[in-house]
Amino acid sequence: MLKILKYSFYDLMRSRWSYVYFLFYLLLGIVLLFLNNDLSKAVITLMNVIIILVPLIGTIFGVMYYYNSREFTELLLAQPIKRSSIFLGQYFGVATSLAMSLIIGLGLPFAFYGIFNSSAIWDFSLLLITGGFLTFIFTALAFVIALSNENKIKGFGYAILLWLFMAVIYDGLFLMSLLYFEDYPLDKFSLFATMLNPVDLSRVLILLKLDISALLGYTGAVFQQFFGTSFGVILSFVMLVCWVVIPTFFIWRIAKWKDF
């Protein structure tokens, strides 16, 4: 598996798209910092970028990579290599290279700006960590979609739909249900619904850092426990890990039984 991971990783490192992705983040970081001159504002803008763009790129890139390297995959399948090694190797190769582009691309401008001497270092590292998690989650979901759809167009369609659902539609439905059932106690429901969407989960995790003073204005006991103590952060991280592990497990299972 490590060999395939290494191969996929180097293959991607050489490809144009990784550079484009890397340069995009580099540029974004530079523009945000040096044209804005305000770290707090930059971190907020960055949050929006990370929770929207990272999942989109992870999904599209994952699907694209799978379909593009299909012939090579078939060649590998003819060799005496375990199936799980092939697919998990590819998945980790793609996800790692994307996460690396993100972290280095954004990290460099911020490092030059002097983030290490600033109090925003924790907010910023939290952003990068959630960005990394989101990359892994959405690449895995993309692989699951690609593995279960032979048809490329269908696969892309589902992948984009998945992103759209997680990033926008889910919150819309969530908001509607909160407004519709506003007469009922909704603390537990809203926390639970947040846990079910990795985009929301990452957003809440960042909110815990950025907007904690507003969040504490709400009077529910469950929210208080979630936002006011380290319980919220720990639970969110555990859920993010689950969100990586479960799709990865599906990749492994689908790959095991799939006919080629």
Place this chain on the structure above:
Amino acid sequence: MKNKFYILFLFISLFSLTNLWSQTITVCATCPVKSIKEAVKQASEGDTILVKKGVYKEANIKIDKGITLIGEDLPTIDGEEKGEIITIGTDNVTIDGFKIINVGVSYTTDYAAVRVVNSTGFLIQNLELEKLFFGIYLQKSNDGKVLNNKVRGEAVTEFNSGNAVHLWYCKNVEVIGNDVQNVRDGIYLEFSDNITIKDNFSKNNVRYGLHFMFSNNNYVINNTFETNGAGIALMFSKFMQVENNIIQKNWGTAAYGLLLKEVNDAYIKNNLFFENTVGITVEGSNRLEYSNNDFTSNGYALKVKGACYQNHVINNNFLYNSFDISYNGRINDNKFDNNFWSNYTGYDLNKNGIGDVPYRPVKLFSYIVNRTPETIILMRSLFIDIIDFSEKVSPVFTPDDLLDENPKMKRINHDRN
């Protein structure tokens, strides 16, 4: 020779005069006078009582003559929780430099470390109060000073704790340089007018850092309020001035930097509101002027509840607040002008430093959160940004005339020293 006589005469007369005027009684463990109570009994109008270092286990010391009570090297008066410790019942009393501990807690009487009743010209300074119920309690007393006292309470709940500095029906009192922590209300004023509250530091108080009820014409300047239940609460008061204060880190479900309820004709100027759950919450308050304040990193910068008319919000900086303004209802009679909003996204084509597009500080999302508080969990979501944007383009739920016509493009630099 004649000259010498004159000088001698002058000396004698001066000596006898001072003797007549004031006499110093020294209190210490080895002196003839061993207790403060005894000294007060012996003293007459205008005398000075000098208390040396040591622990004096005394309570209910009643001062009924205009004397000066001075502690040398911070002597301790231990009330042993028997109730009130020092009660001043006459004019021109000075108390300076004591450590007063163990005031009795009662649920029927407000015991205080130092109580001033119906007096004028008092001066209470350099006291350290610990293990107290009420600290310095001024009752129907005018023209006095409370300076540089240090109060450390152990308050946990509101109902069995008292206030550090408490003014009731007082006029023209100066409360300056006090450091009050861990009590119920740091400084409390009820029916008190023309009070100056300056350079105080109020921290970790269970209820409010500074609390006004039915008090008019007061002046609050250069104070710091930190991590209190609420920084300053102004209620049912008129003609107040709140200037140059730092109000920060008041966090919690009912925590505010500044709470204004039924306050009219006040000035809120040059203050810094930093990291409060709500910077200012206003209810039923008219003709207020908020100018040159900085609202930085608050949950809500300004939360306007019902019945607020003719208020002016001018020249403030609103920086990185989760919500700039939360507003109930659809009618707006308040003026927002020339502020800097860090969330402003407009442009300035004619380069006059003022944005060409008006800024709408009330977001649809803050309206939704008011209605269903649980929705706060959706903050900064893309969907919320989309509906906020559509509301900005055509306001339906928020008042369409609540806008800043002249939003500044650059942060305003306020002189704050």
